[in-house]
Amino acid sequence: MADLNNMNKKFKTLDDFVGTHFIYTYDNGWEYEWYCKNDHTVDYRIHGGMVAGRWVKDQEAHINMLTEGIYKIAWTEPTGTDVALDFVPNEHKLNGTIFFPKWVEDHPEITVCFQNEHIDLMHESREKYETYPKLVVPEFATITYMGDAGADNEEVIAEAPYEGMTDDIRDGKYYTEDYRRINK
Numbered sequence: 001m002a003d004l005n006n007m008n009k010k011f012k013t014l015d016d017f018v019g020t021h022f023i024y025t026y027d028n029g030w031e032y033e034w035y036c037k038n039d040h041t042v043d044y045r046i047h048g049g050m051v052a053g054r055w056v057k058d059q060e061a062h063i064n065m066l067t068e069g070i071y072k073i074a075w076t077e078p079t080g081t082d083v084a085l086d087f088v089p090n091e092h093k094l095n096g097t098i099f100f101p102k103w104v105e106d107h108p109e110i111t112v113c114f115q116n117e118h119i120d121l122m123h124e125s126r127e128k129y130e131t132y133p134k135l136v137v138p139e140f141a142t143i144t145y146m147g148d149a150g151a152d153n154e155e156v157i158a159e160a161p162y163e164g165m166t167d168d169i170r171d172g173k174y175y176t177e178d179y180r181r182i183n184k
C-alpha cells in the first residue's frame with residue numbers, strides 16, 4: 001500500500017526521493033505540485049502564481065543527492081525557462097530558482113496549457129519573442145504534502161489542475177490506496 005500523505009517520511013538515499021510526489025507553496029504564494037517520476041524525469045502541475053494552470057509530463061531533469069536527504073534538481077524547458085530546485089524534505093522545505101525568459105513574463109498565458117501537446121508553440125514563441133532580460137524568481141517553499149507514488153506512475157499528474165485539487169489530494173480524496181486516481 002502506498003503512503004498517501006506521509007509528512008513524517010525520512011529521506012536518506014536517492015531511492016527514497018525517486019517516486020515521491022510533493023505539493024509546496026513558495027513564500028511568494030505560488031503553489032506547485034511536483035513528482036520525481038524517476039531518476040531523470042519529472043512531472044508537475046502549477047496551482048498558483050504567474051503561470052497557474054500549466055502542467056507538464058516527462059520533463060528530463062538532472063536529479064542528484066548532494067548529501068544525505070538533500071536533493072538538487074535542474075532542467076531547461078522547451079519555453080527556455082530554466083529551473084533549479086534544492087529539496088530538504090526532512091525539514092519540509094526547498095529552495096527553488098526559476099529563470100523565466102522575458103517572453104514568458106510578457107505572455108504567461110501562452111505557457112498555461114498541457115505543454116506536451118504544444119511543444120511546437122513553445123519553440124516558436126521562444127524564437128518569436130524576447131529572451132532578455134530574464135526574470136529570476138528565487139524563493140523558499142514549504143512542503144504541505146509528500147506521497148509515495150512510486151516510480152513511473154502515470155496517474156500522479158494526469159489531468160489539468162483545478163480549484164481545490166491540492167486540498168483534495170491533501171485530504172486523501174484524490175488517489176486510491178495504491179496511488180491511482182479515484183475519479184477518472
Ligand SMILES: C=Cc1ccc(O)cc1
Nearest residue numbers: 032034044081083096098
Ligand atoms: C517552471 C517549472 C517549475 C516546476 C517546479 C517548481 O518548483 C518551479 C518551477
